[in-house]
Amino acid sequence: MAQESYSAGCYEAMISTQLLISGVIFGLSIGSIYFLLAIGLSLCFGLMRIISLDQLLYYSLGAYITYSINLASGSMWLGVLAGTAFAGLASFAVERLIFRRIYSREPTFSMITSFGILIGGIGIIKYFWGVVPRPVEVPTLLQVTIFGTEVPVYRLIVVAIAAVVYVGIWLFLHRTIVGKAIRAAIEDVEHVEGLGINVSRLFTITFIIAGALSGLAGGLHAPLIMVDPSMGLETLAFVFMVVIIGGLGSIKGTLISALIIGQVVSLGSIIYAPMAQMAPFVIMLLVLLIKPTGLYGSTVLKR
Amino acid sequence: MNALKWWWGILLAFALLGVSRTFLPLPFMNEVVIFSIYAMGCNFLIGRVGYISFGQPAYLAFGAYACAFYLFYFGTNPLVGIMVGVLGGLVVSLVIGPLFVRLRSDYFAMVNLALAVIVFYLTQKVLVDITKGDNGLWFMTRITSTPGLDLTIPGQFFIFALIVALAVCAFYKYLDDSIYGACCLATKINENKLQFLGYDNFSIRLLAFVIANTTTALAGAMYAVYLGFVSPEMASPSRAADPVIVTLLGGVGTLFGPIVGAIAYTGMKDVISKLIGNWELFIGFLLVFIMLVADQGIWGTLAPLLEKLLWRRKATLPVATKR
Numbered sequence: 232m233a234q235e236s237y238s239a240g241c242y243e244a245m246i247s248t249q250l251l252i253s254g255v256i257f258g259l260s261i262g263s264i265y266f267l268l269a270i271g272l273s274l275c276f277g278l279m280r281i282i283s284l285d286q287l288l289y290y291s292l293g294a295y296i297t298y299s300i301n302l303a304s305g306s307m308w309l310g311v312l313a314g315t316a317f318a319g320l321a322s323f324a325v326e327r328l329i330f331r332r333i334y335s336r337e338p339t340f341s342m343i344t345s346f347g348i349l350i351g352g353i354g355i356i357k358y359f360w361g362v363v364p365r366p367v368e369v370p371t372l373l374q375v376t377i378f379g380t381e382v383p384v385y386r387l388i389v390v391a392i393a394a395v396v397y398v399g400i401w402l403f404l405h406r407t408i409v410g411k412a413i414r415a416a417i418e419d420v421e422h423v424e425g426l427g428i429n430v431s432r433l434f435t436i437t438f439i440i441a442g443a444l445s446g447l448a449g450g451l452h453a454p455l456i457m458v459d460p461s462m463g464l465e466t467l468a469f470v471f472m473v474v475i476i477g478g479l480g481s482i483k484g485t486l487i488s489a490l491i492i493g494q495v496v497s498l499g500s501i502i503y504a505p506m507a508q509m510a511p512f513v514i515m516l517l518v519l520l521i522k523p524t525g526l527y528g529s530t531v532l533k534r
Numbered sequence: 535m536n537a538l539k540w541w542w543g544i545l546l547a548f549a550l551l552g553v554s555r556t557f558l559p560l561p562f563m564n565e566v567v568i569f570s571i572y573a574m575g576c577n578f579l580i581g582r583v584g585y586i587s588f589g590q591p592a593y594l595a596f597g598a599y600a601c602a603f604y605l606f607y608f609g610t611n612p613l614v615g616i617m618v619g620v621l622g623g624l625v626v627s628l629v630i631g632p633l634f635v636r637l638r639s640d641y642f643a644m645v646n647l648a649l650a651v652i653v654f655y656l657t658q659k660v661l662v663d664i665t666k667g668d669n670g671l672w673f674m675t676r677i678t679s680t681p682g683l684d685l686t687i688p689g690q691f692f693i694f695a696l697i698v699a700l701a702v703c704a705f706y707k708y709l710d711d712s713i714y715g716a717c718c719l720a721t722k723i724n725e726n727k728l729q730f731l732g733y734d735n736f737s738i739r740l741l742a743f744v745i746a747n748t749t750t751a752l753a754g755a756m757y758a759v760y761l762g763f764v765s766p767e768m769a770s771p772s773r774a775a776d777p778v779i780v781t782l783l784g785g786v787g788t789l790f791g792p793i794v795g796a797i798a799y800t801g802m803k804d805v806i807s808k809l810i811g812n813w814e815l816f817i818g819f820l821l822v823f824i825m826l827v828a829d830q831g832i833w834g835t836l837a838p839l840l841e842k843l844l845w846r847r848k849a850t851l852p853v854a855t856k857r
Contacts, residue, residue: 282640332826338640339586343782344825346588346775351818353772358812464771468651471644479640505660512652516633519645523636 252380254501255494260386260455262493263393267448268466269473269485270400271441277417277480278437279334281341285325286445287463287470288352289318293449294458295356298365307370311450318446319439326438334434349463356460364459389451396444397486404482413437417480469496472515475525484527544707547790548700560688562804566796567695568756569780571702573792575749576777578706581787582715583742584722585639589646590750590777592653595769597623597751599657601758602671603664610678612685616755623751627744635739651771658766665766674762685759695756699793702749707789709745718742750777772814775821782824785831794833 268290275283293314300310325348333341373384404410413433416423424430449462456462473492477484492511500507518526555563572594579585600622601615609615634645657665665671679686683694709715717738720728725735758764767773776799784795802820807813828835 276640282644329822329826339643340825342588342640342643343586343775343778344822346778347818347821347825349818350772350775350814351816351822354812354815354818358815461772464651467771468648471648475641475644475648505655508655509652509660512648515645515648519637519641520633523641524638525641 248378249380250501251498252378253382254497256377256382256386256390258494258497259490260389260493261496262490263390264448264452264455265466265469265473265492266393266486266489267396267444267451268470269477269489270396270482271445272470272474273477273480273482273485274437274441276338276474278413279330279434280338281330281334282338282345283330283438283441284342284345284467285322285348285352286441287467288349289322289442289445290449290452290466291353291356291458291460291463292321293318293446294367294453294462295360295365295449296446297450297453298360298367298458301367307367307454310367310453311447314450315443315447318449319443322442322445323435323439325442326435330434330438331431353460353463360460362460364457366457367453369454385454389455392447392451396447397482400482409433409436469511472511476511476515476518478525478527481525481527484525488526541704543789544700544703547793548696548703551699551793552696555692560692562800564688564692564695564760566793566800567692567699568753568760569800570793570796571695571699571756572750572753573777573780573784573796574702574706575746575753577781577784577786577788577792578709578742578749579746580778580781581791582710582718582722583739583746585739585743586643586778587646588643588774588778589649590747591769591771591774592646592650593623593627593747593750594754594757595653595657595764595766596626597754598758598764598768599665599671599754600751601755602673602764605673605676605758606671610676611680612677612759613680615677615759616752619755619758620748620752623754624744624748626751627747631740631743631747635736635743647771647774650769650774654766654769654771657769668766670763670765670767672763677759677762688760691760695760698752698756702752703789703793710789714738714741775817779817779821779824781831782821783831785834785837788831788833788837790837791831791833794836795831798832 268286271286271289272283275281275286293311296314296317297307297310300313301307304310329344329348330341333344369383369385371384371388374381375384375387376382402410404414412423412428413436416428416430416433420430423433452466469492473485473489476491477486477488491514495510495514496507499510551563551567572590575593576587576590579587597619601619604618605612605615630649634642637645658667677686684690685694709718717728717733720731720733721735721738728735728738754768757768780795780799781792782795783798784791784793802816803813806816810816824831
């Protein structure tokens with residue numbers, strides 16, 4: 232990630248305001264990716280009370296499908312679409328085959344199981360694509376000028392997509408019947424079940440949404456980094472920190488902490504590169520010291 | 535006589551381990567013994583206190599690097615190195631323990647995994663000047679031979695490791711039988727009730743955290759002395775599940791689970807990585823399989839059978855396998 236920010240910053244003049252602006256844009260884009268990933272984890276925990284580490288697998292899968300489709304058809308956006316769809320499909324299969332059986336167990340149980348899925352999935356990825364890191368070309372090399380600083384358009388597009396997803400998720404949860412049922416089920420599953428709503432279908436829908444969003448995050452992240460089998464494990468810690476700082480199960484908290492972590496990683500790497508990896512961890516420890524359930528996490532969990 | 539009754543299960547298990555040294559390759563046995571110490575700490579956390587930690591590699595690396603720093607920069611005595619490693623683990627877990635133990639168990643698991651990744655970065659990138667990054671610290675030639683048991687010779691190291699493992703295992707057996715062990719179990723099952731009985735959940739958990747992670751650091755220091763080098767690979771997040779898998783494979787909360795699990799895991803790793811190159815694929819699905827089908831583990835399934843067998847054959851025989 233250090234190289235990434237370096238390449239984002241290196242063609243700027245060495246004027247600090249320009250560096251700052253490009254740093255902020257970089258932070259916004261990286262925060263958007265973290266948000267897309269963390270929202271899946273957060274939703275799954277809020278509704279099903281599972282810690283779904285396999286979201287990181289759908290993230291890698293999304294990136295690899297993007298790479299393959301991009302290579303075959305030359306269109307990166309088509310790749311992202313296919314990656315999102317494939318990640319959704321994969322998550323559907325995993326939910327049906329594995330998670331269905333363990334919803335009633337405690338959260339840490341699902342964490343171990345999903346870690347097994349993640350590791351096994353990385354093995355499958357290595358089998359099909361090999362261990363060599365693959366580059367994905369950026370779809371637009373356009374630059375726009377903001378306050379006298381040239382900013383790559385692609386990063387702005389990533390931020391825009393994340394914003395659209397946030398609004399979409401908000402509308403889905405607040406304006407549609409299914410979304411309202413999901414919100415109600417986050418509060419109290421048994422009551423919702425008592426109202427005659429098919430909770431297990433809600434679980435499936437939520438899991439597919441989470442998986443597809445993770446795939447989208449992977450596809451969008453692919454041109455910014457090298458696609459390699461362990462990319463999920465590398466991103467894991469940051470996504471975790473985003474979810475923990477925001478509080479498990481809270482979408483608003485996830486958004487805010489994703490933005491914070493994005494800025495910390497990007498601005499931190501301008502000041503001193505190795506610090507960028509450490510700083511989020513320190514912030515997480517501080518947040519946990521003050522509020523052990525994260526910024527917006529609920530203290531009491533029913534179920 | 536009573537003491538013998540209490541001990542004989544452990545002694546038998548370690549005698550078996552010692553005997554199997556004669557027909558199994560030495561590196562395999564060394565790996566098994568160190569790994570079972572590693573898993574014992576994890577087993578105590580999961581089985582007794584109910585904390586699942588994916589951060590064990592972090593504590594392993596703390597112990598290993600503390601030992602390695604001593605052997606690489608300051609001294610040459612491996613015994614002192616191991617002690618420094620244990621001390622390092624103790625200090626680290628005393629510092630971060632109070633922070634982590636306050637958390638709910640799901641947060642605890644996530645924070646620990648994040649810690650493992652951070653330690654990986656720390657050793658690989660941030661502290662490159664003193665850890666030498668991916669190259670690792672090599673100090674094989676710096677270790678001097680010790681009087682009595684010479685730790686530089688793998689054969690004698692095995693005896694040393696076996697004695698250490700025996701001591702650790704006996705210590706955990708003692709803990710399991712003590713009031714403190716009962717308190718740990720109570721804090722896992724019903725913390726409110728324990729509070730009404732007048733015990734402090736926080737201090738019980740903190741002590742358990744410190745004990746378990748100091749054990750892990752001990753395993754790390756043993757690895758460092760045995761291998762003669764340390765590298766960030768030790769804290770690699772892709773190995774984060776290893777101790778958890780071994781614990782589950784052996785049987786959670788059982789005394790001999792970690793040893794049985796370590797033998798099974800190391801054996802499978804040796805055999806399968808020779809057959810197919812893709813070890814991760816196998817271990818991932820093994821983990822899922824254990825979780826879905828056989829969450830008793832090997833020893834957890836085997837122990838009741840053995841017990842039945844022993845009881846039928848000789849009613850007066852004290853049953854060491856009762857847990």
